[in-house]
Amino acid sequence: MDAIRTEQLTKKYDLGWRKGRLLALDKLNLHVHEGEVYGLLGPNGSGKSTTLKLILDLISPTDGSAWLFDVPCNNVVSRLHVGFLPENPYFYRYLTGAETLVFYGKLCGMSGSSLKQRIEELLELVGLTRARDRQLSGYSKGMLQRIGLAQALIHDPKLLLLDEPTAGVDPIGSKDIRDLILRLKGMGKTVLLSSHLLAQVQDVCDRIGVLNLGQMILEGDVKSLISDQRRLSITVQDLPDDARARVEEAVRSAGASIVSVEHPQTTLESLFLEALKKDERGMGRHD
Amino acid sequence: MTNAAAVPAPSSSHDRVGFSLNRVSVIGVNTLTEAIRQKVFIFLLLVGLVFIGSAIFFSQYSLGEQEQLKVIKDTCLGxxxxxxxxIAIVGTAQLLPSEVENRTIYTILAKPVRRFEFLLGKFYGSVLLLVLSMAAMCLMFGAVLWIKEQSMIRELSQTYLGETQAATEQANQQIEQVRIAVLDVNMVKAVLTDLVKAMLVASVTLLVSTFSTSLVFNVAVPFMIYMAGMLRGTAVEMWSSHRLAMAVLAIVPDFGLFSLADDINLGNLVPWAHVDQVIVYGLARMVVIVVAAHLIFSRREI
Incomplete structure (x- = not known):
């Protein structure tokens, strides 16, 4: 059973009188399997948010259909097993972190000690235990994103829809969210991740789909899509110069050509995180 | 983030999602919490309380106990x-637009919450706001009446102190009349019909806000409908032969029906049967309007 299935899903927006209609999504056939992390990529206006809104029945399709765990998306039952984190989420700023989770928990029919216990677990999971009684008006962007993730997880859904979950979040917060997505995957959750950050998607996603102008233009397994079968990279350590010359000679004698020889580089993100780790005062987070 | 263990799943054995009054109540209470933080609500309520409180001073310019009490009742009920x-218009007009603008509606409707539950919850919150604000104004009204009553009784007692038996009896009669005027059940009837009227106005505002995102429009249109409803009785008399005008007037609620204050101040007895009729009319209209709001909101693209 697919966690998400769409067939010929199409959405046209009315632009107003005599302005025609905008084709936001064009016959999308999407299949997100249970337990996988699927990355939905695309430039602004490509139809990513429209897809998420259609899946959540916030807007109606012009044509085609969508299902969540084989339940039609226009049936409220389909949302029993879905958690959603919108892009740049706003919450009721006068509520504290814990009160926010109580509100969303009650909407999901939870109450009493089970809700209390769930809230404590989630605050711990997203690292907001110390900020639980602070009003959201005093939360940083990263903290709002994390409380947003907690509310999406409150009813322990099988599927998570994350729309730009790291938008505006610093590298530490971004890494935390990435780690959390991987942990959720380990727990058997299905995740649909819409993001502009390609490096992040590459790190966490099993499969990706690229949308452009409402159409799926590329889809597949991340590893097979990005690997170049004609090229081979071997990383060696402490190789003497004479040995290197022999290796290069062997490559040439085999009829292959050397494209580049260089020292491997770390990523800027790794360098940044490593520097913060070494700082004896700890990671820069005020919560 | 910490390495918390995998969280256990809450009970998820539902395969149906029925209508839930609990969800409506949760959304309603949250709406009330949000509404009472609005500056415009606090301002309106304060203005109301100040005017009700000042009725005690206005009444001093009238002669006679009954006249003074009449001024107080007239001012306060008005x-x-x-x-x-x-409050019904301003407090309800921004409920849906602010949810859409702040995108909080996305996180709520992404949960197993029906749109009707959401809409009803918002309306419930608005009604709670009205009940709360009217209770505050009625408390102030009650306090003003009590202070005036005590002051009048004190004055009458002092005026006739040490006078003849007949004068004392006259004083007692006047005090009794003051007490009767203060404990006038007609005021309860007026407040009840006002509450139903305000709820009806709130439902009209909610209906308008289901298809409009402009705050100005959401305030102006219900206000115009309210004014048209207040003049409905006169308009019906004038245009009774015009079918189109009568058809339009049939849609507009007759807000003039809810005005009992004039009858009360003229000393007319307002029978409970009439009050019941007005309340049933208001509630029936409200149900129709909320259902119409649901039909529009359930198709709205968010």
Missing amino acids: VISVISTL
Whole structure:
């Protein structure tokens, strides 16, 4: 059973009188399997948010259909097993972190000690235990994103829809969210991740789909899509110069050509995180 | 983030999602919490309380106990009626647009929450706001009446102190009349019909806000409908032969029906049967309007 299935899903927006209609999504056939992390990529206006809104029945399709765990998306039952984190989420700023989770928990029919216990677990999971009684008006962007993730997880859904979950979040917060997505995957959750950050998607996603102008233009397994079968990279350590010359000679004698020889580089993100780790005062987070 | 263990799943054995009054109540209470933080609500309520409180001073310019009490009742019931109507419009007009603008509606409707539950919850919150604000104004009204009553009794007692038996009896009669005038059940009837009227105005505002995102439009249109409803009786008499005008007037609620304050101040007895009729009319209209709001909101693209 697919966690998400769409067939010929199409959405046209009315632009107003005599302005025609905008084709936001064009016959999308999407299949997100249970337990996988699927990355939905695309430039602004490509139809990513429209897809998420259609899946959540916030807007109606012009044509085609969508299902969540084989339940039609226009049936409220389909949302029993879905958690959603919108892009740049706003919450009721006068509520504290814990009160926010109580509100969303009650909407999901939870109450009493089970809700209390769930809230404590989630605050711990997203690292907001110390900020639980602070009003959201005093939360940083990263903290709002994390409380947003907690509310999406409150009813322990099988599927998570994350729309730009790291938008505006610093590298530490971004890494935390990435780690959390991987942990959720380990727990058997299905995740649909819409993001502009390609490096992040590459790190966490099993499969990706690229949308452009409402159409799926590329889809597949991340590893097979990005690997170049004609090229081979071997990383060696402490190789003497004479040995290197022999290796290069062997490559040439085999009829292959050397494209580049260089020292491997770390990523800027790794360098940044490593520097913060070494700082004896700890990671820069005020919560 | 910490390495918390995998969280256990809450009970998820549902395969149906029925209508839930609990969800409506959760959304309603949250709406009330949000609404009472609005500066415009606090301002309107304060204005109402100040006017009701100042009725005690206005009454001093009238002669006679009964006249003074009449001024107080007239002022206070008028203020309660106007302020509750304004709170109904202003307090309800931004409920849906602000949810959409702040995108909080996305996180709520992404949960197993029906749109009707959401809409009803918002309306419930608005009604709670009206009940709360009217209760505050009625408390102030009650306090003003009590202070005036005590002051009148004190004055009458002092005036006739040490006078003849007949004068004392006259004083007692006047005190009794003051007490009767203060404990006038007609005021309860007026407040009840005002509450239903304000709820009806709130439902009209909610209906308008289901298809409009402009705050100005959401305030102006219900206000115009309210004014048209207040003049409906006169308009029906004038245009009774025009079918189109009568058809339009049939849609507009007759807000003039809810004005009992005039009858009360003229000393007319308002029978409970009439009050019941007005309340049933208001509630029936409200149900129709909320259902119409649901039909529009359930198709709205968010």
